[in-house]
Amino acid sequence: MKNIAVTVSPHRGKKYKLNKKRREALEGWAFVGVGFLLFLIFIAYPLIKNIMMAFMNYSVNPDKPSTFIGLANFKKAFFPGGAINESQKFYLSLRNTLLAVIVTVPFQWFLGMIIAIIIESLSKGKVLYRFLLYIPVISDWIVVAILFKYIFQDTRGALVNSILLSLHFISQPVSWLQNEWTGNIVIWALCIWKGIGWVMIMYTAAIQDLPKDIYEAADVDGASKRQQMWKITLPLLASRTYFIIINLIIGAFNIMLQVMLVTGGGPMGKTDVLLDYMYNKAFSSFDFGYAAALSLIMSVILIIISTVQRKITKDVEIQF
Missing domain, CATH: 1.10.3720.10 (MetI-like)
Structure with a gap:
């Protein structure tokens, strides 16, 4: 019977561990990233979209495109x-x-x-x-x-x-x-x-x-x-x-x-x-x-x- 030599890598079975500093940085960016993403979705985007809509004849109908009308909406309110x-x-x-x-x-x-x-x-x-x-x-x-x-x-x-x-x-x-x-x-x-x-x-x-x-x-x-x-x-x-x-x-x-x-x-x-x-x-x-x-x-x-x-x-x- 032939002897089969098996070589085991010293790195096999070991989990890669981040050092404490990197782990804390990743956790921090995860929390900040989630908050920043929610801010973009629910605050920044609606705010920017609202400002854009104020200068447009905005339509929710996809068959009727929205058109830019400048200050016409503000003139309609004041004059x-x-x-x-x-x-x-x-x-x-x-x-x-x-x-x-x-x-x-x-x-x-x-x-x-x-x-x-x-x-x-x-x-x-x-x-x-x-x-x-x-x-x-x-x-x-x-x-x-x-x-x-x-x-x-x-x-x-x-x-x-x-x-x-x-x-x-x-x-x-x-x-x-x-x-x-x-x-x-x-x-x-x-x-x-x-x-x-x-x-x-x-x-x-x-x-x-x-x-x-x-x-x-x-x-x-x-x-x-x-x-x-x-x-x-x-x-x-x-x-x-x-x-x-x-x-x-x-x-x-x-x-x-x-x-x-x-x-x-x-x-x-x-x-x-x-x-x-x-x-x-x-x-x-x-x-x-x-x-x-x-x-x-x-x-x-x-x-x-x-x-x-x-x-x-x-x-x-x-x-x-």
Whole structure:
């Protein structure tokens, strides 16, 4: 019997191992790569595509090619013309959006802040009151819209009309959702009611972070609770107030579901806001290029407001 010599390679059966530095680099690039890929797909590409659409007569029909039309979509928004005169609808929706910001933001901010300060000063029931006031924030928009449509009905038996009639503030039931200004008032009331709880929670967290030794020193000096609120609490909350107001402004510009579910933009589009108007132009009229132009206009307005507010409030920020 012949002897067969078998040569075994010294490298066979051994796994190639990366050193620690290379392994950490690969893991890091893997995490960054996934995040960067998601950023490109869901943020960068839609943003660039939206900017391109704003300068085009965009068509989703493959048999009808999209054409470049320059600033025509922006001209249609700002300058009157054509049989439909879209500029009138644009300015109406812009007016309603700005009014929503002017009305809802101060009320949400002030009431939420005062309620947070009052609840924090209580000795009992803090958690219960916060929970009850936060319920509107987590409530579904459809449920809340149905609730407001019900209590603001135009009949005598509706809750709001019944209360106003019993107090002799009105002599006839008000058609709240069928009139331009009363419809806007209902939408504003819904936004304020649903947003106060969020402001309250934000200020509650900020108040609990305030340094306690300042209040102890104020107590020693004989400062009253009211004096402490005006001289200590409110100035120390200035930096948090900037963040809260910016978010409230952005939220007010994003009003859409309130209009669609409560008034539907009626009567005759008189309660339309920018997002509601933009949505209808895109998915009802299929004018995607014009809707994209409206989104860019809205973005520029938000950037300007944020920049101006930042310059106004930069000297009042207090770190602690």
